[in-house]
Amino acid sequence: MASTILIAEDDSFFAETIQLSLEEHGATVKIARNGEEAIEMIDKHQPALLLLDLLMPKKDGFAVLMHVKDKKYSFPIVILSNLSDEMDDERCKELGVKDYYIKSDMDEDELWPKIKKYF
Amino acid sequence: MSNHALSSAKPAQDLRFLVLAGHGLQTPLSSIRWGVQRLRKTDTKQLSKQQKHLIDSIDGNARTLSRVLSSMLLLARNEEHTYTLGSDDIGLAGFFKQLAQEAKEEGIALAVSVPATLTLTADPHMFSTVMENLLSVFSESASAPKKVKLSASRTGTDIHIVCETAMEFPLLSGDGTQDVNKLVGGTSGLMLSLAHSLVGFLDGDLVMTSLGKDRYKLTVAIPLAD
Numbered sequence: 313m314a315s316t317i318l319i320a321e322d323d324s325f326f327a328e329t330i331q332l333s334l335e336e337h338g339a340t341v342k343i344a345r346n347g348e349e350a351i352e353m354i355d356k357h358q359p360a361l362l363l364l365d366l367l368m369p370k371k372d373g374f375a376v377l378m379h380v381k382d383k384k385y386s387f388p389i390v391i392l393s394n395l396s397d398e399m400d401d402e403r404c405k406e407l408g409v410k411d412y413y414i415k416s417d418m419d420e421d422e423l424w425p426k427i428k429k430y431f
Numbered sequence: 432m433s434n435h436a437l438s439s440a441k442p443a444q445d446l447r448f449l450v451l452a453g454h455g456l457q458t459p460l461s462s463i464r465w466g467v468q469r470l471r472k473t474d475t476k477q478l479s480k481q482q483k484h485l486i487d488s489i490d491g492n493a494r495t496l497s498r499v500l501s502s503m504l505l506l507a508r509n510e511e512h513t514y515t516l517g518s519d520d521i522g523l524a525g526f527f528k529q530l531a532q533e534a535k536e537e538g539i540a541l542a543v544s545v546p547a548t549l550t551l552t553a554d555p556h557m558f559s560t561v562m563e564n565l566l567s568v569f570s571e572s573a574s575a576p577k578k579v580k581l582s583a584s585r586t587g588t589d590i591h592i593v594c595e596t597a598m599e600f601p602l603l604s605g606d607g608t609q610d611v612n613k614l615v616g617g618t619s620g621l622m623l624s625l626a627h628s629l630v631g632f633l634d635g636d637l638v639m640t641s642l643g644k645d646r647y648k649l650t651v652a653i654p655l656a657d
Contacts, residue, residue: 326462329469367454394457416457416497420465 316340317431318359320350320376321392322368326415330363330392330423337424339431347371351379358387361431364409366393366400377407388430392423453504460500463493501560517554523583523590524549530562534579544582551583551590589652 317339321327324345331341342359344350348370354362362380366373373391380389391404391412401412410430418426467490478486524545534541551558580595636652 323458323462325466326458329462329465332469333465365458367458394454394461415461416501418461420468 316342316357316359317361317363317427318342318344318350318353319363320344320347320368320373321363321365322346323365329420333420333423337428347373347376350376354380354385355383358385360387361427362387362389363392363427364389366391366395366404374403374407377404377409381407390427390430449507450504453500453507456500457497457504460493460497464490464497467493498560498563517556518552519555520550520552521555521558522550523592526559526562527581527583530581533563538577540578542578542580544580546584549583549585549590586652592651594651 317334319327319330319341321330321343322345327343327345331343334341342353344353346368350362350364350368351371353359354376362376364373364376373393377389380387388410389408391409392415393400393412394415404412411426413423413426467486470486471490524543524547527541527543527545531541531543578596580593582593582595584591584593
């Protein structure tokens, strides 16, 4: 999965919409439906970029970030969440996140320009 | 836990529930918007005029709901003390002038009347968010009017921000004024919920007055800082 973007997002329709959007730009995209699945997929093959939701079942985005940090993985991580608390943003940055975007503040065609620099 | 402690804890629990429920609603709303935006990219020759109109309406309403939800969440977080409101002097003339330009780009004719020196002390991000959300109700609802008068003035110890437009909703009282807390539903309900957000952030009072012939004046009276 060297050139793959992994999306960790529990809303299936939203994840598939992101997938379609990114595939249009030539990316290979995989989806994890919760934090536990995301960790399993990351441990098998590290992605080129992780788009990570924070509020997910089983294990949340913070658990994924802690796991990535513990394992010392170096791929870039961008948060796509609707949590707009400044403390969440700061906490994520401390855990090595490259960028933090609020889903409800973005349009679909704004995603690729924001993330392509990390891919 | 004593009854007093329980009753004290309940408002905080209600707020936490509101915050979590709000976040839970935001993602499905975002997915509706993004999905509709992708539909718009479809070869439009395949869509009938009615289908295109439906897509526009869905997108507009999803945007409006998302913005209303954002305002509600910010209010709740402020009450919950997980968000601290800033306090800056906002030059209303300059602010509304920029808002009018943004409204024009969204097809709304926003006529502004504000004294050049009038300032409001508020959290600039919140004030900006709520005012933009208010305008979004007009731009994104197909049934909403596209001409709005926005004015602000200082009256004694308050600043009045007045929004005047044609809105379709029934008057519940016959004396030309309206208890805004009794109005629900439709575009007017959304406008009022957003206006309530403004009131909540700025600790103001909200009054709606009929101007006759389905025209209404929405006045937010914001007390000046001591």
